[in-house]
Amino acid sequence: MKENNKNERMDDKLWMKSMMESARKEPSENLSHRIMHQIETEQALTRAKPKISKQTVSSSLLNLRIFGLMYFVLLITGGYFYLQGGKDALLTDTFLWTCITISSIFSFFFLITTIDNSLRRKAKNKPSASE
Amino acid sequence: MKEKLYVEKVLSGNSSAFAYFVETYQGMAINIAYRICENMQDAEDVVQESFVKAYRNLHTFRLESKFSTWFYRIVFNTAVTHTKTKMWLIDEQVENVAEQEFSEFDTDRQIESNETSEIVSHLLKKMPKSYGLLLSLFYLEDNSVKEVAEITGLNDSNVKVMLFRARKMFKDLMTKNYPELYMEELI
Numbered sequence: 001m002k003e004n005n006k007n008e009r010m011d012d013k014l015w016m017k018s019m020m021e022s023a024r025k026e027p028s029e030n031l032s033h034r035i036m037h038q039i040e041t042e043q044a045l046t047r048a049k050p051k052i053s054k055q056t057v058s059s060s061l062l063n064l065r066i067f068g069l070m071y072f073v074l075l076i077t078g079g080y081f082y083l084q085g086g087k088d089a090l091l092t093d094t095f096l097w098t099c100i101t102i103s104s105i106f107s108f109f110f111l112i113t114t115i116d117n118s119l120r121r122k123a124k125n126k127p128s129a130s131e
Numbered sequence: 132m133k134e135k136l137y138v139e140k141v142l143s144g145n146s147s148a149f150a151y152f153v154e155t156y157q158g159m160a161i162n163i164a165y166r167i168c169e170n171m172q173d174a175e176d177v178v179q180e181s182f183v184k185a186y187r188n189l190h191t192f193r194l195e196s197k198f199s200t201w202f203y204r205i206v207f208n209t210a211v212t213h214t215k216t217k218m219w220l221i222d223e224q225v226e227n228v229a230e231q232e233f234s235e236f237d238t239d240r241q242i243e244s245n246e247t248s249e250i251v252s253h254l255l256k257k258m259p260k261s262y263g264l265l266l267s268l269f270y271l272e273d274n275s276v277k278e279v280a281e282i283t284g285l286n287d288s289n290v291k292v293m294l295f296r297a298r299k300m301f302k303d304l305m306t307k308n309y310p311e312l313y314m315e316e317l318i
Contacts, residue, residue, distance in 0.1 A: 012298075016298060020251070021271065022248040023255060031175055
């Protein structure tokens with residue numbers, strides 16, 4: 001009984017398959033040529049198109065620039081405090097808070113630049129709406 | 132394995148390697164598009180557009196998955212967008228088909244030739260598009276239920292239910308209107 005059901009299901013499947021096969025549509029002969037022609041034309045146009053998109057600054061270079069500038073500003077500030085009040089001026093709360101403010105400003109700037117860069121990169125990788 | 136090689140070739144800038152995918156998948160793609168567009172001209176335009184989309188977005192294709200499933204999904208989406216059809220709204224259509232069984236069909240039968248392919252095409256046109264599409268995906272390409280679900284965006288159980296209904300409707304239409312062909316094929 002079980003075997004019969006299985007055979008029946010198999011026959012049914014084969015019957016459906018043969019029916020669907022008989023209605024199979026074939027593409028016209030030049031379709032593949034049309035497709036490849038369009039793809040190759042696009043490829044050629046892409047190669048010819050000059051790159052006008054602004055390159056995003058690489059992240060390591062960006063870190064170096066921002067934090068380099070930050071340390072430079074901190075050094076100048078330290079020098080100024082030293083000249084004004086000697087060694088003791090560097091141990092005051094005023095100097096500490098000045099340093100914290102400077103590093104916060106630079107860190108915030110770094111955060112904004114990193115987010116901006118990653119958004120640009122995402123937009124660049126995303127296919128355009130026309131695609 | 133072979134596909135992976137061709138994908139890598141295309142991604143490295145060899146666009147002519149894409150011809151392999153065109154030759155391999157255009158046949159099934161045309162069947163999917165035809166079931167949705169219901170005319171060959173539109174179906175060919177959809178297939179062409181789909182191949183270009185696949186080429187442009189090949190870098191997003193994950194090599195561990197099947198190219199056919201990924202590509203047929205593009206064809207399906209492109210065809211649906213092209214025709215602006217709501218594929219899975221079929222209640223009303225099903226009712227219409229049931230009515231046609233008793234009225235239009237008898238007259239149609241007199242005009243029609245006895246070619247199996249024409250009869251099957253005629254029956255598929257009478258059925259909801261979605262049923263024709265599911266039958267094509269399942270029987271022509273031997274896609275599994277899971278793959279059909281991935282292509283169409285339905286879940287597995289919906290695919291199973293709809294396939295069952297589609298098969299039943301196809302058989303009913305066939306036995307009611309072409310019983311001689313049904314028996315002949317089974318023998």
